[in-house]
Amino acid sequence: MSPDSMNLLPGTLDLLILKSLAMGRNHGYGIAEHLKAVSDDVLQVGESSLYPALQRLRLNGWVRAEWGVSENNRRARYYTLTRAGRRRLQSEEREFSQMVLAIRKVLATT
Amino acid sequence: MRFIRRLVFWFRRHREADDLHDELEFHLRMHEDALKEDGVDGAQVTARRLMGNRVQAREDARAVWIWPWAEQSLQDVFFAARMLVRKPGLAAAVVLTLGLGAGVNGVMFSLVDFLMLRPLDHVREPGRLVHVEDAINYPSLLAMREQSRSLDFAAYTHRTLSLGRGEEAQRVSVEFVTQNYFDLLGAIPLLGRWFVAGEETPLVLSAVAVISEDLWRRRWQGDPSIVGEDVWVSNGLYTIVGVAPADFTGVQVSPVDLWLPISANPVLTNGNLTTASGGWLRAFGRIRAGFTFESAAVESSTLELMMAGGLPVPPPVALLPLNEIRFRNSNVSDQTIVLWLFGAAGVVLLGACANVAGLLFVRSAERKREIAVRGQLGAAPGRILRQLVTECLVLAVPVAVLAGVVVLWAGPLLRTFFVPEVVVADVLDGRVAAITAAFALTAITLSAIFPVFRTLRLVSFNLPRAGRASYAHSRSRQVLLGTQVALAVVLLTLAGLFVRSVERVTQLDFGFEPDRVLMVSADLPRMGYSPAETNAIFDRLLESVQAMPEVERAGLNVSMPVGGGFIGALLPPRDMWDILPPIPNNMPTTHMVTPDYLPALGIDVIAGRGFTPADVDGAQPVVIVPQATAERYWPGGDALGQCLENFERECFTVVGIVENSRQFIDASAGKVDDAVFVTQAQARQQNDFMAVRGLFVRTTDTDQIRSGMVAALHAAEPGLPYLQVQSLWSLLDPQTRSWRLGASVFSLFGGLAVILAGIGIYGVLAFSVQQRTSEIGIRMALGAMRSDVLRLVMRESGLVIILGGLAGVLATRASTTLVEGFLFQTEATDAVSFASSILIVVAVGAVACLIPVLRASRIDPMVALRHE
DSSP states (O other): OOTTOSOOOTTHHHHHHHHHHTTSOEEHHHHHHHHHHHTTTOOOOOHHHHHHHHHHHHHTTSEEEEEEEOTTSOEEEEEEEOHHHHHHHHHHHHHHHHHHHHHHHHHHOO | OHHHHHHHHHHTHHHHHHHHHHHHHHHHHHHHHHHHHTTOTTHHHHHHHHHOOHHHHHHHHHHHHSOHHHHHHHHHHHHHHHHHHHSHHHHHHHHHHHHHHHHHHHHHHHHHIIIIISOOTTOSOGGGEEEESSOBOHHHHHHHHHHOSSEEEEEEEEEEEEESSGGGOEEEEEEEEOTTHHHHHTOOOSEEOOOOTTSSSTTSOOOEEEEOHHHHHHHHTTOTTOTTOEEEETTEEEEEEEEOOTTOOTTSSSOOSEEEEGGGOTTSSTTOTTTOOSSOBEEEEEEOTTOOHHHHHHHHTTOOEEOTTSOEEOOOOOEEEGGGGTTSSSOOSOHHHHHHHHHHHHHHHHHHHHHHHHHHHHHHHHTHHHHHHHHHTTOOHHHHHHHHHHHHHHHHHHHHHHHHHHHHHHHHHHHHHHOTTSOOOOSSOHHHHHHHHHHHHHHHHHHHHHHHHHHHHHHTSOOOOTTOOOHHHHHHHHHHHHHHHHHHHHHHHHHHHHHHHHHHHHHOOOSSOOTTEEEEEOOTGGGTOOHHHHHHHHHHHHHHHHTSTTEEEEEEESSOTTTOOEESSSBOOGGGTTTSOSSGGGSOEEEEEOTTHHHHHTOOEEEEOOOOTTOOBTBOOEEEEEHHHHHHHSTTSOOTTOEEEOTTOOEEEEEEEEOOEEEEOOTTTOEEEOOEEEEHHHHTTTOTTOOOOEEEEEESOHHHHHHHHHHHHHHHSTTOOOOEEEEHHHHHHHHHHHHHHHHHHHHHHHHHHHHHHHHHHHHHHHHHHHHTHHHHHHHHHTTOOHHHHHHHHHHHHHHHHHHHHHHHHHHHHHHHHHHGGGOSSOOTTOHHHHHHHHHHHHHHHHHHHHHHHHHHHTOOHHHHHHTO
16 A cells, blocks of 8 residues: 555645644654654655645745754755744634534434 | 745746755655664665655646646747747748738738728717718708607718918818717717807808817817817808817718818808708718617608708608718728728738648658657657647747738838828727737648648657658649649739739820929819909919929919810811711810910920910910811811801911820720810900919929929918919829729739749748658669759649649639729730749749759769668
8 A cells, every 4th residue: 555545635734734833843754754653653644745735835835945954964854834824724723623523413413 | 925936936946856856865865764773674775665756746846836837838839949940941931921921911901990890980889870871952951850750860061171371271171060960979079169059050150160189280289279269261260169089080981170060161152051952961860769770761761851942852861871881982992992902812811821831741741750759758649739839829929020010011001002091090000910910820820730730640650761752742732832823923914914004104195294293273263262363363373483493384274184174165167067066075175274384284286386475365366276186177187277166156266286185094095185275365255254273384393393382372472272282293193093003912912922832832842852862862873863853853843833824824814804994005915914924933933943953963872872
C-alpha cells in the first residue's frame, strides 16, 4: 500500500498542515512526521501531496517559507503560519467540526 | 494578492525550482537517517523506493503556482515565433499575402459600412423612420399630417447657397427643413435650440438658422457665443439659433452645413409655402407607438395628397425604409459597383487563402519528420494540434497589423473616389478595425485548417521516410495554382482595358484646351440679382481680370462650355426645313459670348475669322459655327457667308468656322457639340433675360494666379456673395471618374492577384524541387545534364502558367462583354491589354521559378543521393 492511500476529505490536508504549524515553525519532513505520530500512524502524508499542498498555502499567503538549519545540521526549508493563516485555521477548524457533527448525525440515524 | 505572488514566483521560478529540489532532497536524507536509526539495511535505496516519484511531486508543487496550460501556451508562442524567424521567407509570404488580402477587404468593408450599414448619427430609433417615396409639395405635407394616425411627418429639401459676403463668402450645402425635423429624428443640439413652432409657417418671417458643428469649427473656430449672431445666407440675413452635433447629417449621408426653415427656400415667392407646386419636398415619417411599418404602409396608401390649388390627388403614398434612400442625394456612383468590387476583393482574399494553404502544405511536408518524432516521444495529438494552432495565431497578429495599415492607407484614397463630397474622418474606426481583424483571422484559419489536419495525421504514422512526394496533393495544388494564374490574367486584363480608357480620355482632343483655364462662376440670379445686374457685374469682373498681367485672354459665356447652350436662339437655314424641320432636336444650341471667349478657351478658327470688338449691336449680326454644324447644314458646300436666322428672321451671317468641341466624354466615341457662337453684344438685344454664367480666363499659370484673382475680383465688386474659381478641368473630371476608378481598383486587385500567383508558383516549385532532390540526384548520377534538370523542373510550372493563362484569356473574353459599356474608345478585345497582362503574368511566373530552378540545377548528385 502506498503511503498516500489514506483517503482524506478534500481540503483536510490543508487544515492538518495549518494545525501542525500552529505549534511553531516546521519543515516538510517534520510536518509529515508530526501528523504520523499524532495520529498513531494512521495519517501518512506522502511528499507528492504534502509539497503541492504547502505551495498552495504559500500561494494563499497562509504560510511563509524560509531556509534554516535543522536539528541535525542540515539546510531545511521551514514553514511558519502567517496571521492570515491563523485566521484561516480557526475558520477551517470550525467548519470541519460542523461537518463532522453533521456526518455523525447522518451515521447515527439507522 | 495571489496574482502578485504568482508574478513574483514567475520571476524567481528558477530559484524556486532549486528550492523545491533541495527541500525534497532534505526530505529524502531525513527519511534515510530515520531508516538507518531503525537499522534497516540499504537505507538509501529503501528511502528512495518509499518516497515515490519526487519529480512528480516537484512538478505538482510548481503547477500550483504556474498554470500548466498558460506556461505551455507561452512555450508554444515562443516556439512558433522561433519557427517563423527560422523561415522568414515563408512568414513574410504568408503575412504579405493574407495581410494585403484582408486589408483590401477591410477597405471595401469600410466603404460598404459607410454607405449602407452604419446607423445614422444622432438619430433615435432609425428603424422606426420611413421615407416617402415620391417628392411632395407643402399642402400635401399638411394633408398627410392631418390624416395620418400612424405617422408623424417632417420634410426637407437641399440646395447649395452662398454664405457670407465678399471675400469671406463660401458655398454651403443648405437643407431647408420643417420645424419638427430635428425632433422627429431625435437629435439633440450641441448648442442653442432647434426650430420651434411658428418658424415653419410663412406667417412669421422665420429668419433663423442652425449650423453644423463642422461649419461652426471651420468658420467661427468653435466660438461658444455664436448663438444669436447674424449671418448672410444668399441675400437674406439669418440669426443662428443652434449648432447641430458633430457628424449630424439628417437622413442622408452627404454632409449639410446649414439648416434653414423651409419657408426660406428661394423656390417660394415671399416664403409662401403654398405657391410652389410640384414635388419640391422630400418627406419622412416616424411610426407612432402601437404601429408597425406594415400597418403604417397600409394606412399611408389611403392618404390623399393635395395639389397646389387645393384639389386632392389620389396617388397612394408609398413608404420606404429609411435605409433605402440614404445616399440617393449624394453623388455615389453606384451602390452595385461598390458591392461588386467588395465581391472582387473577397475573391482576391480567397485566392490568397488558397495560396497560403499551398505554402503551408509544403511546410507540413517539410515538417513530417519533426512532427512524427514529437509524436513518438509521447506528445499527445491534442498537444501537437495546440502547437500548430498557436503557430497560426502568432501569424495572425502581423497579418492583422498589415491589413490595418492597408486600410489606413488605401481607405481614404478609395473613399475620395466614391464619395468625394464627404469629408474623410477616420477610416479605421472600431467597427472597421474589428472587421478587418476578423478578416485576417478568418483568412488564416481557412488557409491553415487543411494543412494542420494533414500534419496531425502524421503523428499516428510511423517515422516517414523523407522524400516520398504524395502526387495527388501536388496535382490539386497545381490546379489551385492554375486557377490563380487565370484569375490574375482576368483582373490584369480588365485593369489594362481601363488604363487604356483613361489614357484615351486624357489624350482626347476636346476641341478646346482645358489646361491653364480658370472658370469664375457665381449663381447671381438665384441670389436675387436680375440678369441685367448680373451681366453688368460680370462685365466689370471681366475688365478687372483683363488688367492682370498673368491673364492672356478672358471671355464671358451665358452657358457652360461643356454640354451647355441655348436651344432656339437661332434656327436652321430655311432651305433645309424640309430635311431638318425647326424642332428643338434640329436647332443649334447657342453660346452667347464676348469676343475673346474663343481664344480664352483655345477654340481654334479653321476658316474665316473669329469675333472682333466691332461685332456689336448695330453692326452686321455674325455667327461662328463649328465644323460639324457647317457640315450638317451646308453639306459639301461653303458655309461662310450663309445665314442662320433668329425668330425675327434676322440673318446672322456665318463669318467663321471653328474646330468641333466635344460635348460629353461618353463611351460612344464622344458626341460632338454642335453649339454655335454669337456675341453677347448682338444677342442681348433679343435675350435680355439671359444672365452670364461664367467668366473664362486663360492664364499663364493657373495655380499661382488663383488667389490673386479672387482678391482682384472682390476688389472690383465688393459685397458679392460667393464666387467660385475653379479650373476648367474640374468641370471635366467627374466625367472621367468611372474610368479612373476602374483603372485604379482593377490595377490594385490585378497587381495583388499576380503577386499572389507568383508566390504560389514559387512555393509549389520550391517544394517539388525539394521533394525530388534524390530523383534529380539519381538522374544526374546517371548522366543527365544540367539543362535536362532545368527542363524537368520548368516543365511542371510552365504547364501551370500556360494552361492557367489560357484559361484566364478565355474567362476574360467571356467577361469583357460585361464591361464593354464602361470602356472608352477601347475594344474589349484590345490586344495590348491582353498581351501585357499575359506578359506580366509570365514574367512574374518566371521570376518566381528562378530560385527553385537554380537550386535544382545546383544539386550535387553525391549529396542528393545521401539525402534519403
